[in-house]
Amino acid sequence: MDRRTAIRNISLGLGGVASTPVLLSLLASSTANAATWKAESFSVELQHIVTRLVDVILPGSSIPGALDVNVPQFIDKLYGHLFSEIDQRYFSDGAVVFAGKFEQVFKHPAMDGGREEFQQLLKGYFDLTEREQDRIFAQQDKNLADIEADDKDIYVIYKFLLSVRENTLFGYFTSERVGKEVLNYDPIPETYDGCVPLADIGNAWT
Amino acid sequence: MTSTKVDPNTVYDAIVIGTGISGGWAAKELCEHGLKTLVLERGPMVKHIVDYPTATQERWDLEFRGRNTPEVAARQEKQARTGYVTSPFSKHWFVDDIKHPYSETKRFDWIRGYHVGGRSLTWGRQSYRWGDVDFEANKNDGHGVDWPIRYQDIAPWYDKVEEFIGVSGEKLGLPQLPDGKFCPPMELNCVEKELQKTLANEFDDRVLTIGRVANITGADIRPGRMPCKFRNRCSRGCPYGAYFSSNSSTLPAAEATGKMTMRVNSVAREIVYDETKGIATGVRVIDAESKEDFFFKAKIIFCCASTMPTTSILMQSMSKRFPNGLGNDSGELGHNIMDHHFQIGAAGIFDGHHDRYYKGRRPNGIYIPRFRNLDEKTRQKNFVRGYGYQGGASRTNWTRAIREMSFGEGLKRDLIKPGPWRMGLTGFGEMLPYHDNQITLRYDKLDEWGLPTIDFDVEYKENEREMRKDMQAQAIVMLSTAGFKDVQGYDRGCYPGLGIHEMGTARMGRDPETSVLNENNQLHAVPNVYVTDGSCMTSAACQNPSLTYMAITARAASHAAAQLGKRSRVSSVSETSSISVTNTDGEKAHG
Numbered sequence: 001m002d003r004r005t006a007i008r009n010i011s012l013g014l015g016g017v018a019s020t021p022v023l024l025s026l027l028a029s030s031t032a033n034a035a036t037w038k039a040e041s042f043s044v045e046l047q048h049i050v051t052r053l054v055d056v057i058l059p060g061s062s063i064p065g066a067l068d069v070n071v072p073q074f075i076d077k078l079y080g081h082l083f084s085e086i087d088q089r090y091f092s093d094g095a096v097v098f099a100g101k102f103e104q105v106f107k108h109p110a111m112d113g114g115r116e117e118f119q120q121l122l123k124g125y126f127d128l129t130e131r132e133q134d135r136i137f138a139q140q141d142k143n144l145a146d147i148e149a150d151d152k153d154i155y156v157i158y159k160f161l162l163s164v165r166e167n168t169l170f171g172y173f174t175s176e177r178v179g180k181e182v183l184n185y186d187p188i189p190e191t192y193d194g195c196v197p198l199a200d201i202g203n204a205w206t
Numbered sequence: 207m208t209s210t211k212v213d214p215n216t217v218y219d220a221i222v223i224g225t226g227i228s229g230g231w232a233a234k235e236l237c238e239h240g241l242k243t244l245v246l247e248r249g250p251m252v253k254h255i256v257d258y259p260t261a262t263q264e265r266w267d268l269e270f271r272g273r274n275t276p277e278v279a280a281r282q283e284k285q286a287r288t289g290y291v292t293s294p295f296s297k298h299w300f301v302d303d304i305k306h307p308y309s310e311t312k313r314f315d316w317i318r319g320y321h322v323g324g325r326s327l328t329w330g331r332q333s334y335r336w337g338d339v340d341f342e343a344n345k346n347d348g349h350g351v352d353w354p355i356r357y358q359d360i361a362p363w364y365d366k367v368e369e370f371i372g373v374s375g376e377k378l379g380l381p382q383l384p385d386g387k388f389c390p391p392m393e394l395n396c397v398e399k400e401l402q403k404t405l406a407n408e409f410d411d412r413v414l415t416i417g418r419v420a421n422i423t424g425a426d427i428r429p430g431r432m433p434c435k436f437r438n439r440c441s442r443g444c445p446y447g448a449y450f451s452s453n454s455s456t457l458p459a460a461e462a463t464g465k466m467t468m469r470v471n472s473v474a475r476e477i478v479y480d481e482t483k484g485i486a487t488g489v490r491v492i493d494a495e496s497k498e499d500f501f502f503k504a505k506i507i508f509c510c511a512s513t514m515p516t517t518s519i520l521m522q523s524m525s526k527r528f529p530n531g532l533g534n535d536s537g538e539l540g541h542n543i544m545d546h547h548f549q550i551g552a553a554g555i556f557d558g559h560h561d562r563y564y565k566g567r568r569p570n571g572i573y574i575p576r577f578r579n580l581d582e583k584t585r586q587k588n589f590v591r592g593y594g595y596q597g598g599a600s601r602t603n604w605t606r607a608i609r610e611m612s613f614g615e616g617l618k619r620d621l622i623k624p625g626p627w628r629m630g631l632t633g634f635g636e637m638l639p640y641h642d643n644q645i646t647l648r649y650d651k652l653d654e655w656g657l658p659t660i661d662f663d664v665e666y667k668e669n670e671r672e673m674r675k676d677m678q679a680q681a682i683v684m685l686s687t688a689g690f691k692d693v694q695g696y697d698r699g700c701y702p703g704l705g706i707h708e709m710g711t712a713r714m715g716r717d718p719e720t721s722v723l724n725e726n727n728q729l730h731a732v733p734n735v736y737v738t739d740g741s742c743m744t745s746a747a748c749q750n751p752s753l754t755y756m757a758i759t760a761r762a763a764s765h766a767a768a769q770l771g772k773r774s775r776v777s778s779v780s781e782t783s784s785i786s787v788t789n790t791d792g793e794k795a796h797g
Binding site: 056057058059061063065074077078081082084122125126127128133136137162165166169170171172173174175176179182183186187188189190191192193194195196197198199200201203204205206 | 436
């Protein structure tokens with residue numbers, strides 16, 4: 001897929017830029033706990049991990065990112081009220097295994113992890129060939145009971161990461177600010193025109 | 207609309223049970239013919255506009271942006287089989303499955319709305335006439351019994367209904383999908399036009415047209431209703447009254463006559479039969495809230511409670527003369543259940559028109575009318591009857607990236623742009639009437655009003671299964687021929703009920719020994735009881751049925767009014783283009 005390739009290139013590009021001293025200092029200043037809000041359901045650690053991942057998945061720029069529209073708060077709320085018990089368990093178990101991996105790789109707790117570290121780790125899990133991705137998605141479609149013992153950690157890590165990713169997209173694209181300021185909001189269109197130049201519209205409709 | 211106290215000593219000219227698509231039409235027609243009419247609704251009042259709580263909400267106005275908590279979802283597990291009606295934007299229009307239980311010897315997806323307006327608030331609004339190929343089908347291939355009416359019997363009533371409700375669409379001149387009185391058609395988008403062109407050039411038996419939909423377009427407005435604003439929020443209730451519902455249209459028209467009395471929270475329990483007179487004398491009702499019993503009297507009764515409830519009420523109406531349910535001399539009551547079968551077709555990506563988009567949210571899709579088994583040339587070896595396709599093209603949105611692992615600034619910038627054009631075709635196929643597809647009443651499992659609950663024993667059979675193969679194959683052929691890429695056929699499986707077109711349990715027919723209703727929708731043996739909702743249907747055709755229910759109801763109401771000796775206030779069908787009603791009070795024409 002074209003977009004996948006393009007995204008991989010962008011990720012690599014950012015990796016290069018991130019080694020400049022200026023960015024490193026920025027990152028250093030942001031390695032502190034990312035929380036400025038009190039979670040309803042998440043532990044402090046889970047809140048930190050989810051916040052970092054959400055920021056990596058849809059970062060801010062001249063276009064608002066997921067943190068700008070309070071996506072971590074939204075996922076905390078979904079986790080507490082909307083997830084089934086089994087989904088809650090996958091999510092929290094997956095986060096624990098993921099945090100263990102983090103500590104193994106970076107030699108310090110995920111709680112102290114900065115954005116760059118989370119990006120690097122997420123890239124390890126998400127920057128796969130299409131074939132590898134298909135294998136993971138096929139595994140995700142199964143029940144935990146049908147997963148080989150050796151694969152269980154990987155299974156729950158992806159349950160967690162893919163849930164964070166999907167709910168980041170969901171929370172971002174259904175937020176009022178993105179709906180009204182980023183996408184094209186037209187609550188009362190009045191007419192339907194079936195074929196107009198995209199250039200006249202711009203971004204996708206809300 | 208208001209709900210009022212009803213005096214049990216009053217003898218009404220007519221009682222209408224139900225306020226949905228059929229009940230609204232019965233109420234309007236009977237009232238406009240000057241009949242003093244009591245309209246019963248089992249659920250609560252829903253007033254046009256003021257009772258549409260979600261009509262202008264956006265996702266971000268809802269705590270979970272349109273998803274349900276597990277606790278909320280648990281109340282509507284069966285309604286949720288549709289995959290769409292239990293969205294927080296429309297879930298209040300569908301029943302609580304725990305409060306309204308039923309059982310399934312075989313799976314049946316029974317999707318219900320118990321409130322004023324019924325499912326007319328949430329219907330798909332696709333409005334297609336049936337042709338003689340449909341009314342003659344049973345006679346010609348021997349399935350079921352012959353319809354006692356033909357297209358010419360109902361054509362003027364289709365005219366009347368379309369002119370009142372407003373149907374936007376395009377004339378095609380096809381005998382299997384007769385043209386109607388249309389408001390201007392909605393526009394096809396660029397990719398739909400590509401497929402339309404391909405069908406015109408490469409196939410000699412198929413056409414693609416814009417859906418015929420009960421949304422007003424153009425300058426042709428109706429009282430209290432405005433043209434479609436292209437918000438595509440119809441199923442929440444439209445504050446502009448742009449689509450047809452009982453709430454926006456027929457019930458206000460009925461109320462305007464001053465002849466209608468409506469009582470909500472009124473669960474019809476049985477129709478009372480007077481053996482000495484040989485007619486029904488009224489309806490026993492349970493107040494849904496107080497559980498009190500009432501008996502309301504009337505000269506004629508219209509059953510419009512929707513297919514299954516109407517049939518249940520008739521089955522519950524047992525007497526010495528009718529031990530198996532009112533008017534059930536034939537034993538066909540509760541049998542011959544039909545729906546449509548769908549959830550099958552194909553979809554593909556159109557690699558072109560990248561620089562094109564659309565403006566507005568069109569509450570409508572495309573339609574490909576039936577092209578199988580219309581004549582010798584189109585005769586199929588493996589199945590009888592036919593199917594049509596609904597569908598449409600659009601550019602994908604952010605959800606296209608859900609099953610991916612992409613992330614970062616590039617993903618965000620990509621997803622705020624429209625994605626590739628995707629077009630899907632879903633077949634809607636005819637289901638045959640089978641005697642053994644039936645409901646029974648369970649007196650061992652009562653609901654909270656002490657009434658028996660329904661058990662469903664309904665299935666698709668060989669003809670439907672064979673037809674489905676062709677439905678998928680032809681969808682693939684058409685999209686592939688038009689140059690779509692990644693064309694994938696699909697079959698999501700389908701259980702009866704999911705089409706929300708359940709029908710056939712009190713069929714019309716020529717012979718009282720094999721049918722429940724005559725050509726005017728009267729019970730053969732109880733002429734002052736009319737049944738005009740989906741239960742009256744003798745075959746299912748492949749078109750969406752609501753327009754036909756409305757036309758049949760209007761026709762039957764006119765018959766009932768004439769029988770009652772009231773002079774019609776709308777003097778004849780040929781003048782139905784005028785929906786205003788003259789103010790001459792009804793008087794008895796023939797004593």
